[in-house]
Amino acid sequence: MEDHGSAALRSLLEVLPDTVLETHARLGDATACVDPTRILTVLRHLRDEPGLEFDMLMDLCAVDFLGSEPRFEVVYHLYSLAHKHRVRIKARVPEAAPEIDSAVSLYPGANWMEREVFDLYGVRFTDHPDLRRLLLYEEFEGHPLRKDYAKEKRQPLVGPGN
Amino acid sequence: MDAEIQKRYSDRAIEFLRQGGDSFQTTKVDAVFNWGRKYSMFLYPFVTACCGMEFMSVAGPRYDLDRFGCALPRFSPRQSDLLMVVGTITHRQAPILQKVYAQMAEPKWVMAFGACTCSGGPYNNYAVVQGIDTIIPVDIYVPGCPPRPEAVLDGLMKLQARVQAERVPADGRHQDTEELTPPVVEKPIP
Numbered sequence: 001m002e003d004h005g006s007a008a009l010r011s012l013l014e015v016l017p018d019t020v021l022e023t024h025a026r027l028g029d030a031t032a033c034v035d036p037t038r039i040l041t042v043l044r045h046l047r048d049e050p051g052l053e054f055d056m057l058m059d060l061c062a063v064d065f066l067g068s069e070p071r072f073e074v075v076y077h078l079y080s081l082a083h084k085h086r087v088r089i090k091a092r093v094p095e096a097a098p099e100i101d102s103a104v105s106l107y108p109g110a111n112w113m114e115r116e117v118f119d120l121y122g123v124r125f126t127d128h129p130d131l132r133r134l135l136l137y138e139e140f141e142g143h144p145l146r147k148d149y150a151k152e153k154r155q156p157l158v159g160p161g162n
Numbered sequence: 163m164d165a166e167i168q169k170r171y172s173d174r175a176i177e178f179l180r181q182g183g184d185s186f187q188t189t190k191v192d193a194v195f196n197w198g199r200k201y202s203m204f205l206y207p208f209v210t211a212c213c214g215m216e217f218m219s220v221a222g223p224r225y226d227l228d229r230f231g232c233a234l235p236r237f238s239p240r241q242s243d244l245l246m247v248v249g250t251i252t253h254r255q256a257p258i259l260q261k262v263y264a265q266m267a268e269p270k271w272v273m274a275f276g277a278c279t280c281s282g283g284p285y286n287n288y289a290v291v292q293g294i295d296t297i298i299p300v301d302i303y304v305p306g307c308p309p310r311p312e313a314v315l316d317g318l319m320k321l322q323a324r325v326q327a328e329r330v331p332a333d334g335r336h337q338d339t340e341e342l343t344p345p346v347v348e349k350p351i352p
Contacts, residue, residue, distance in 0.1 A: 136289070137254045144288040154288060156253045158260055159297040 006030035008052055008078075008087035016045060029088050036074070036091035040101045046078055046087065047106055054078035054087065057103065060113035062121045066147035071095035072123050076103070093123060102128040120145040195330045199243070199269065200322040201231035206242035208262060211249025213276040216308035225311035230318050239265040244321075245298075250278040251291045263298045269328075271321060274300045275314065277307040 003010035004025035009032055012020055019042050022033040034042050046054040058077040065071055070092035079086050093100050102125035103110040114125045115134035122143035125131060133140065140155050209217060220227055227233045236242040239262045251259055263272065274294055277283035280303045282292035294300060301324065304317035 135254075149288070151287075154253075156256065156291070158256045159291065 004030050006087060007083075007085065008032075008046060008054070011049055011052055012042065012045065015049075016042060029086070031088040031090060033090045033092070036070075036093050036100050039074075039076075039089075039091050040103070040106065042089060043076065043078075043103055043106050046089075051083070052080065053082050054080045056081055057107035057109050057113075058086075060103070060110055060117065062117045062123055062145075064121060064145065064147045065092075069094060072098050072121060074100055074117065074123060098123045099126055100124075101126055102131075104128055119143070122146065192328075192330045193326075196326045196328055200325040203232040203244040203271075204234050204236045204242045205232055205244040205246050206237070206239050206262070206266070207235050207246050207248060208259060209246075209248040210251060210255065211276075211278065213249045213278070213308040216311065216314070217246065217248045217275065220311040220314045225315065227315070227318070230315065230322065232318060239263070240267060242266060243270055245270065245272045246275050247272065247279045247294050248275040250283065250285060251294055251297075252289050253291060254289075256291050256297050259294065260297055271301045271325070272298060273317060273321065274303045276309055277305055280305050283307060 001013055001020060001023045003013055004023060006025070009020075009023050009030050012032055012034075013023070016038070019035045019038040020032050021035060024031050032042075046052050056079045058079045059075075060077070061075050063073040063075065065073060072093045072095070074091050074093060076089040076091075077086065078089065091100060098121075100123065102114055104114065104125075105127070111129065112134055114128055115130070115132060117123050118125060118128075118131055119133040119135050120143055132138075136144070137157060139157060142149055142153075144153075207214075207217060207221075219225060221233060221235070232244065239245070243266075245263060245266060247259065263270075272294075274280045278285065278290065279294045282290050284307070286292065291297060302317050302321040304314055306313050309317075
């Protein structure tokens with residue numbers, strides 16, 4: 001696999017080669033697709049390795065690839081304030097058990113982002129301190145950004161069902 | 163009072179009026195009530211989204227909602243007459259809006275400010291109420307995304323015309339708006 005000129009990808013391929021499934025740099029963004037069960041190992045390496053020091057989790061989101069397996073992709077965007085470089089980490093989790101380790105222990109800012117992903121996609125983050133819905137209400141059933149959530153389905157708390 | 167005396171009094175009053183003996187006016191109680199109400203609206207801004215910027219513009223000195231006697235925002239629904247719903251209302255907020263409306267004292271009016279409050283606007287999805295008139299009564303709709311300040315002022319003047327034409331009940335209490343008893347969703351704060 002190629003490092004695409006990225007120090008982060010080079011370091012990952014050297015130190016943790018068995019975690020990386022694929023690398024690419026489409027549109028100039030160095031990306032590593034990694035083993036979801038090793039996500040914390042990867043993130044910790046990127047955060048703590050001298051020369052990398054990705055100390056900021058810019059974003060954590062998910063993508064639903066309905067029809068392919070593993071179905072859900074959790075995406076981490078990391079940035080280093082010291083070195084001003086970026087890397088994107090992707091991990092695919094299966095539909096039957098959409099679970100991945102929570103990054104809150106490494107990046108406290110991941111707390112609400114993981115809650116949002118859980119709320120809208122139903123990906124469960126194990127060892128998350130407070131995995132509740134963030135945007136929707138508790139009475140809501142299902143996860144509306146999943147591609148198989150019916151487009152017309154409405155679940156109002158009051159008023160007609162539109 | 164027998165008819166003879168009554169006639170004498172009214173004759174004297176008519177003669178007084180004819181001569182213009184003093185400066186006074188006659189009117190109806192309804193007209194005075196409504197005149198006072200339409201020019202002293204205390205508004206409750208229920209601001210949730212980008213229309214709030216336009217609300218600030220229309221409430222500020224450039225467009226100056228105060229010219230219409232409607233510039234004193236009360237941040238308690240119990241002290242306000244006009245509920246301005248400004249911005250997208252989500253299903254999660256809908257019970258809160260109903261509760262705020264129910265807390266306002268009669269007489270009360272509601273302005274739907276912007277496309278989202280009128281119809282859901284560009285959002286027809288799992289999250290957004292498709293028009294606040296599905297959950298509370300609305301007196302005036304101001305469409306636009308966001309509405310121009312001129313549109314808001316026009317809507318306010320139309321509402322004032324409507325208020326002026328209302329009939330004040332004998333007990334002073336408005337009953338034309340349907341009494342709402344919304345299901346109050348109370349949840350303990352975790």
